[in-house]
Amino acid sequence: MMQGHTSLLLVVLPLIFAPITAVLPRGRLTWLATMAVTSICAVLAGMQLMMVIDGGVISYELGGWAPPWGIEYRIDSLNAFMALIVAIIAAVTLPYALLSVEKEIPERQVPLFYSAFLLCFTGLLGITQTGDIFNLFVFLEISSLSSYALISLGRRRQALTSAYQYLIMGTIGATFFLIGVGLIYSETGTLNMMDLAARLPGVADLRTTQTGFAFIMIGFALKLALFPLHLWLPNAYAYAPSVITVFLAATATKVALYVMLRVLYTIFPEGVVAATPTGDLFILSGMFGIISASVYAVYQANVKRLLAYSSVAQIGYMALGIGLGSATSVMASIVHLFNHALMKGALFMAVGALIYRIGSSRVENIRGLGRQMPWTFGAIIIGGLSLIGVPGTAGFISKWYLVLAALEQQIWLVVAVILAGSLIAVVYVGKVIEALYYKPPVEDNISVKEAPMLLLLPTWALVLANVYFGLDTGLSVGMAEHAVETLGIIAK
Amino acid sequence: MSAEQLMMFTLVLPLLGGVGVLLTGRSPNLREAVTLLTAGVTAILVLMIAGRFLAGETFIYSLGEPVAGIAIAFRIEASGMIFALVAGLLWIVTSIYAIGYMRGHNEKNQTRFYTAFAIAISCALGIAFSANLFTLFLFYELLTLSTYPLVAHSGTAEAKRGGRVYLGLLLGTSIGLLLLAILITWLAAGTVEFQDGGVLAGKFDPAWAGLLYALFLFGIGKAALMPFHRWLPAAMVAPTPVSALLHAVAVVKAGVFTLFKVTSQIFGSAYILSNDVTGVLVWAAALTILLASLVAMTKDNLKARLAYSTVSQLSYIAMGAMLASKTALIGASMHIAMHAFSKITLFFAAGAIFVATHKKLVSELDGLGRAMPITFGAFFIGTLSIIGLPPFGGLWSKWYLASGAVETGQMLLLGVLMISTLLNIVYLLPIPIRAFFAKPAEGVHYGEVREAPKTILLAMLITSSACIALFFYPDSLYRLATMAAGGF
Numbered sequence: 001m002m003q004g005h006t007s008l009l010l011v012v013l014p015l016i017f018a019p020i021t022a023v024l025p026r027g028r029l030t031w032l033a034t035m036a037v038t039s040i041c042a043v044l045a046g047m048q049l050m051m052v053i054d055g056g057v058i059s060y061e062l063g064g065w066a067p068p069w070g071i072e073y074r075i076d077s078l079n080a081f082m083a084l085i086v087a088i089i090a091a092v093t094l095p096y097a098l099l100s101v102e103k104e105i106p107e108r109q110v111p112l113f114y115s116a117f118l119l120c121f122t123g124l125l126g127i128t129q130t131g132d133i134f135n136l137f138v139f140l141e142i143s144s145l146s147s148y149a150l151i152s153l154g155r156r157r158q159a160l161t162s163a164y165q166y167l168i169m170g171t172i173g174a175t176f177f178l179i180g181v182g183l184i185y186s187e188t189g190t191l192n193m194m195d196l197a198a199r200l201p202g203v204a205d206l207r208t209t210q211t212g213f214a215f216i217m218i219g220f221a222l223k224l225a226l227f228p229l230h231l232w233l234p235n236a237y238a239y240a241p242s243v244i245t246v247f248l249a250a251t252a253t254k255v256a257l258y259v260m261l262r263v264l265y266t267i268f269p270e271g272v273v274a275a276t277p278t279g280d281l282f283i284l285s286g287m288f289g290i291i292s293a294s295v296y297a298v299y300q301a302n303v304k305r306l307l308a309y310s311s312v313a314q315i316g317y318m319a320l321g322i323g324l325g326s327a328t329s330v331m332a333s334i335v336h337l338f339n340h341a342l343m344k345g346a347l348f349m350a351v352g353a354l355i356y357r358i359g360s361s362r363v364e365n366i367r368g369l370g371r372q373m374p375w376t377f378g379a380i381i382i383g384g385l386s387l388i389g390v391p392g393t394a395g396f397i398s399k400w401y402l403v404l405a406a407l408e409q410q411i412w413l414v415v416a417v418i419l420a421g422s423l424i425a426v427v428y429v430g431k432v433i434e435a436l437y438y439k440p441p442v443e444d445n446i447s448v449k450e451a452p453m454l455l456l457l458p459t460w461a462l463v464l465a466n467v468y469f470g471l472d473t474g475l476s477v478g479m480a481e482h483a484v485e486t487l488g489i490i491a492k
Numbered sequence: 493m494s495a496e497q498l499m500m501f502t503l504v505l506p507l508l509g510g511v512g513v514l515l516t517g518r519s520p521n522l523r524e525a526v527t528l529l530t531a532g533v534t535a536i537l538v539l540m541i542a543g544r545f546l547a548g549e550t551f552i553y554s555l556g557e558p559v560a561g562i563a564i565a566f567r568i569e570a571s572g573m574i575f576a577l578v579a580g581l582l583w584i585v586t587s588i589y590a591i592g593y594m595r596g597h598n599e600k601n602q603t604r605f606y607t608a609f610a611i612a613i614s615c616a617l618g619i620a621f622s623a624n625l626f627t628l629f630l631f632y633e634l635l636t637l638s639t640y641p642l643v644a645h646s647g648t649a650e651a652k653r654g655g656r657v658y659l660g661l662l663l664g665t666s667i668g669l670l671l672l673a674i675l676i677t678w679l680a681a682g683t684v685e686f687q688d689g690g691v692l693a694g695k696f697d698p699a700w701a702g703l704l705y706a707l708f709l710f711g712i713g714k715a716a717l718m719p720f721h722r723w724l725p726a727a728m729v730a731p732t733p734v735s736a737l738l739h740a741v742a743v744v745k746a747g748v749f750t751l752f753k754v755t756s757q758i759f760g761s762a763y764i765l766s767n768d769v770t771g772v773l774v775w776a777a778a779l780t781i782l783l784a785s786l787v788a789m790t791k792d793n794l795k796a797r798l799a800y801s802t803v804s805q806l807s808y809i810a811m812g813a814m815l816a817s818k819t820a821l822i823g824a825s826m827h828i829a830m831h832a833f834s835k836i837t838l839f840f841a842a843g844a845i846f847v848a849t850h851k852k853l854v855s856e857l858d859g860l861g862r863a864m865p866i867t868f869g870a871f872f873i874g875t876l877s878i879i880g881l882p883p884f885g886g887l888w889s890k891w892y893l894a895s896g897a898v899e900t901g902q903m904l905l906l907g908v909l910m911i912s913t914l915l916n917i918v919y920l921l922p923i924p925i926r927a928f929f930a931k932p933a934e935g936v937h938y939g940e941v942r943e944a945p946k947t948i949l950l951a952m953l954i955t956s957s958a959c960i961a962l963f964f965y966p967d968s969l970y971r972l973a974t975m976a977a978g979g980f
Contacts, residue, residue: 391634392630407676426659471556
């Protein structure tokens with residue numbers, strides 16, 4: 001029972017503290033409380049992972065109501081890994097948040113900011129924990145609504161329109177998901193994922209089931225920002241406060257991908273998915289996403305936007321992995337999900353450090369800062385190399401497995417697209433580095449100093465993680481292999 | 493020290509030196525002392541390794557497995573030993589040279605320069621000692637990245653453009669083609685370990701082997717095969733010590749060395765010969781030899797001319813590797829060393845001329861020889877060694893390459909080698925000869941021109957004597973080359 005309490009605490013703890021932080025007196029106390037909650041959650045997520053790492057499953061019945069009537073939290077190695085990613089990223093982001101938030105958010109809104117942050121954190125963790133598809137929708141809405149609020153807190157007025165844009169798209173996505181869930185419920189009469197998995201084979205041929213499936217996939221493709229449903233993402237990332245960009249880029253889309261995997265491999269039986277063109281659609285959207293978003297990234301004048309487009313491209317890689325549908329490729333997808341959280345986390349943090357100093361992330365304003373902010377610059381270089389996929393960094397590992405998966409099935413076009421994506425990444429990363437180093441600094445920035453330690457330490461923690469997971473993949477690849485086993489994907 | 497410790501320490505030492513340079517950056521004298529000390533110790537260590545290697549010791553070390561089944565591992569074998577010797581021994585000479593050059597030329601950002609240089613050497617040694625393609629690829633990419641700041645060193649628009657071409661072509665070919673080739677090898681053979689006799693035999697359909705070899709051949713952009721050679725002339729914007737050690741020795745030799753390894757230890761010469769894998773591809777090398785020589789003739793900029801000469805000479809090694817017979821392989825691996833010593837001498841001389849007179853163009857050098865006899869004397873020796881005349885080391889490698897062509901019945905390729913020798917004479921020999929015997933242009937007087945700083949002269953003397961010494965004492969090199977070619 002103790003096991004289950006860990007899983008429940010992961011969700012309940014931030015949920016309880018969200019309103020508490022809102023009423024705490026202003027000052028650093030709110031930050032401290034949030035910091036404590038995220039750190040405890042990271043430890044809990046770690047403990048939870050240890051419990052299921054040998055293939056076990058934790059099942060916790062909320063309020064003692066047995067599934068399928070009650071809500072069940074069901075943790076296997078895939079959820080546990082996802083929850084750990086979310087919690088760790090939050091715990092690393094929080095030390096960074098202190099100064100960055102003080103700089104970017106008006107003081108009176110700071111407690112509300114942390115409150116919304118904790119709600120978003122609750123929602124994301126909840127999605128990873130729950131074994132009930134309607135409960136998942138609830139957590140999805142919690143995380144989405146709070147992230148609209150968080151994005152709108154950005155310094156520029158565009159933050160409002162981008163939050164609004166995200167709100168519209170996100171709501172459409174959530175509604176689609178809900179419609180899908182409703183259709184499937186009407187056929188199966190259950191909302192518990194395990195129960196669904198047992199009953200769906202019987203109704204797999206019905207038009208209603210298939211329509212439901214399509215609605216669910218499209219709904220989450222919107223949340224995932226899968227090409228061509230990605231249009232909300234660049235603006236949202238570009239205008240959100242730095243901390244939120246870091247957090248959302250490293251977790252939100254990842255959690256959406258997790259749900260996709262769950263729906264595809266746990267809930268729906270193999271036959272249903274195979275009878276639809278899902279795999280081909282994923283491959284198509286992945287390929288177009290990689291190429292077009294990478295090319296867009298090259299032409300961005302704002303580094304945050306540039307990285308946001310790069311995120312869309314990286315989501316394309318993960319989609320390719322799902323689309324190819326073999327054990328290796330899905331493993332590559334999960335590995336990339338983890339590695340991408342590390343690299344984008346590091347990069348957005350480093351860019352946040354630039355913003356902290358000069359208040360802008362436009363390419364023409366950051367000129368020459370590489371010399372004045374060598375540690376921030378170093379972080380951008382290594383993060384960028386990981387994004388390109390240079391050997392010795394985490395990014396290389398994910399590309400290695402992804403190309404390997406494509407080669408196994410001898411789909412040469414996919415191989416070419418993945419490699420081309422890396423090459424375009426050289427161009428856009430090179431653009432940022434060149435601006436930072438070779439251009440003479442803007443006059444106002446001549447006296448700019450290196451970012452404060454509190455921003456640099458979390459950044460470098462993620463940067464070093466990028467190198468570490470490029471050399472020792474025991475955790476990342478090991479966990480992904482476990483997860484693939486759990487999902488029951490057979491080698492193609 | 494145990495064999496493993498010695499090898500790993502040698503790998504890490506230049507890196508430590510780089511850190512030392514960073515820390516002592518404020519005091520130039522101390523900084524240069526750190527560079528010289530590190531380079532000196534590295535040279536001694538590499539020699540120690542060579543001695544113990546020839547005595548039959550094995551050097552194997554594994555750092556862990558980032559990808560299941562593939563380790564970051566090091567193992568020294570003969571061709572790697574040759575490459576490590578070349579890079580390790582010439583680093584100290586180049587360091588001596590660089591101090592005179594960088595100070596004589598008042599270059600900026602010297603701390604960054606020496607740091608990046610040391611890291612590059614570490615990467616080159618990593619390539620030399622790699623036990624598998626994966627490890628090699630890791631250091632191959634790191635070498636590209638660590639030399640980028642050296643290419644773009646001066647920060648001028650031209651340097652930035654050069655740097656962009658450099659990075660674009662080297663990263664582009666390696667990610668686009670080489671990585672793909674490595675993955676295909678891994679998928680087909682289940683291993684990317686370097687093994688004598690290769691790993692592909694019996695596992696990879698020979699019908700596709702030519703295509704896979706082409707992926708390697710063009711993917712290894714550092715071997716500068718046409719049409720992917722442009723980065724090398726572009727890299728000439730770098731300060732001369734960089735062009736000398738990195739773009740005549742460490743980086744480019746890393747390229748042909750990789751090709752050599754792929755030929756002898758991934759494909760295996762038996763597999764290549766019995767399936768005629770390289771029958772067509774060898775002409776890519778032959779064409780590069782001739783075309784690059786022709787381009788070199790048209791270049792008036794001395795460093796550009798030397799760069800194209802390097803492109804041409806690199807293809808000698810590529811051609812030797814692709815002929816894949818034992819003699820040809822011996823010639824190829826010997827040429828790695830022979831060309832290194834000759835070409836570095838030429839670059840040293842070019843830099844000495846630049847420091848002393850600020851002249852970059854071949855056409856401006858008439859009559860300068862009398863004012864700078866040591867410089868042009870060294871240039872002359874380097875030229876003769878490149879051409880392959882006795883008593884200079886270049887003779888041996890050309891000899892074996894030519895014998896290899898004869899052995900495999902490729903008389904046309906023998907012809908290519910001979911024509912290229914003639915072209916060498918045409919584009920290189922006039923430079924020292926006109927410097928000594930032609931009259932300076934109207935109104936130019938060299939009365940006040942002095943030789944370059946002493947450290948520069950010393951470095952040139954060392955390398956040009958080495959060109960001669962390698963003619964008389966090629967035994968150890970020959971032994972290593974024979975081992976590298978698969979026989980003892």
